[in-house]
Amino acid sequence: MTENPQASDATERRLRLGMVGGGPGAFIGAVHRMAARLDDRFELVAAALSSDPARSRAAAFDLHVAPERAYGSFAEMASAEAKRPDRIDAVSIVTPNHVHFQPAKAFLEAGIHVICDKPLTTAVEDALALAEIVRRSGLIFGLTHNYTGYPLVRQAREMVLAGELGRIRVVQVEYAQDWLTTPVEATGHKQAVWRTDPAQSGPAGSLGDIGTHAYNIACFVTGLRCDQVAAEVSIFVPGRRLDDNVQVLLRFEGGARGMLWASQVATGNENNLRLRVYGEKAGLEWGQENPNYLRFAPYGKPPVTISRAGAAATASAKHASRIPSGHPEGYLEAFAQLYADLAEQIAARNAGRAPLPASLLVPNVRDGVAGVRFISGVLESSRQNSAWVNLPPSR
Helix, strand or coil: CCCCCCHHHHHCCCEEEEEECCCCCCHHHHHHHHHHHHCCCEEEEEEECCCCHHHHHHHHHHCCCCHHHECCCHHHHHHHHHHCCCCCCEEEECCCHHHCHHHHHHHHHCCCEEEECCCCCCCHHHHHHHHHHHHHHCCCEEECCHHHHCHHHHHHHHHHHCCCCCCEEEEEEEEECCCCCCCHHHHCCHHHHHHCCHHHHCCCCHHHHHHHHHHHHHHHHHCCCEEEEEEEEECCCCCCCCCCEEEEEEEEHHHCEEEEEEECCCCCCCCEEEEEEEECCEEEEEECCCCCEEEEEECCCCCEEEECCCCCCCHHHHHCCCCCCCCCCCHHHHHHHHHHHHHHHHHHHHHCCCCCHHHHHCCCHHHHHHHHHHHHHHHHHHHCCCCCEECCCCC
16 A cells, blocks of 8 residues: 555645546536535545546546546546645545446555445445455545435434334335336436446446435444345336336344335335334434434324434534534535545544544445445345345445
8 A cells, every 4th residue: 555645734734535437417426526525624636537538637627627637547547646745635436336346446556545436336246355455455435325424314323322212123214216217218318327227337226226325224323234135126117127116125133124115216206215213112213305303202202303403413413413403404415424524534544543433424345345235135035036135244
C-alpha cells in the first residue's frame, strides 16, 4: 500500500475526492456529488466519469475538474493519483454494478480509501476477494446504503439494541416502486437499460437494486443476521431479462422471522421503503416517504410518534440531524450523512485519533458481502422452487 505523503494536512482542509462513473445522464452520480458537498467535508478534484475517454474528460471539465485530473479511465486515474503529492483521499465509485469490483480493487491497491455504491459486486467470489483486499490494505471502505443515514433509522437501531422492544420476533420490510411497470427499457431510458441488462446489473434486477436496500435496513436496525431465505423471484413484464418483483421469507438468528418484498412494478408506489419491527415488549414502524417520524408502540400503551430532532430523539438521531425539528430532512441529507461520517473516519485516521463512535455506523465491505450473499441465496432459492437456502455468515 502506498502511503499518502500529505495525509497529515487532511485535518485542516477539505478531503480530496475522486469519482468513477456518474457522468452525463447518471442520476446517482449527481446525488453523490451533492451529498459529498453538503457538509463541506469533501472537494471533488479528480474524475473518470465515463467508459468513453473523450466523454469522461469532457464531463469532468463541466464539473470544474482541472484538465490534468480529468482522466480517460479509472485505471489511468488510480495510477496517476497514487503518484501525486496532493492525491485524492478517497474515491467514490458510482458506476453500474458490473464496474464496482475492478475500480475498487485498483484504488485500494493504490492506497486510496473507497466509497462504493451498492451492491458491492455482481458475484459472491468478487465480493469475498474485495473484502480480503480491504482487510489487507487496512483502508476505509464505505458502502452507500444511504437509508442507514436517516436519523430515525439510526434511532430505531439504537432503541432495538437498548432492549426497548425486547427480543425481536417479527421483521417486515418492503420496498415498492412502479417505474418499471411498463418496458421502459425499450425506449432507451438510461437508468432502466442498465438495470435490466444482466451484463451490467448482474444476475439480479429489482432484487439487487432495491431488495438489497430493504435487506440491509432490516439487518441494520435489528442487529440480527439472517440465516436462511426462501424466495420467489418473478418477471412480470414480457421480454424483461431480470426480475422486477421479489418475495422472500427470512429466518433470523435467535428465532426471529421476517418477510421482504421488493417490487418495481407495484403500481401506485413511488419510493415506498417501509420497515416494521416487532418485539416482545414493543413495535417500531418507519417509512422512507415520511422519514422524519418514527412510530413506537409499547405493548398495552398508546403509541408514540417520535420526531427526527424532537425531545425523544436519541444521540444517534441527533448526530445525523442538521436543522431543528419541524424542518424536514430527507434523501440527500441521509446520503450526506454517510459522506460526513466517512470524512470523520478518514480525518481521524490521518490525525492518529479515534473517530467519533457515531461515525462508525456507515455500512462497510462486510455488509456488502452480506448483500451479495443475500442476492445469491434468494436466486438459488427461487431456482429450487422456493426451498430454504442457508446464508453463510459474513466475516
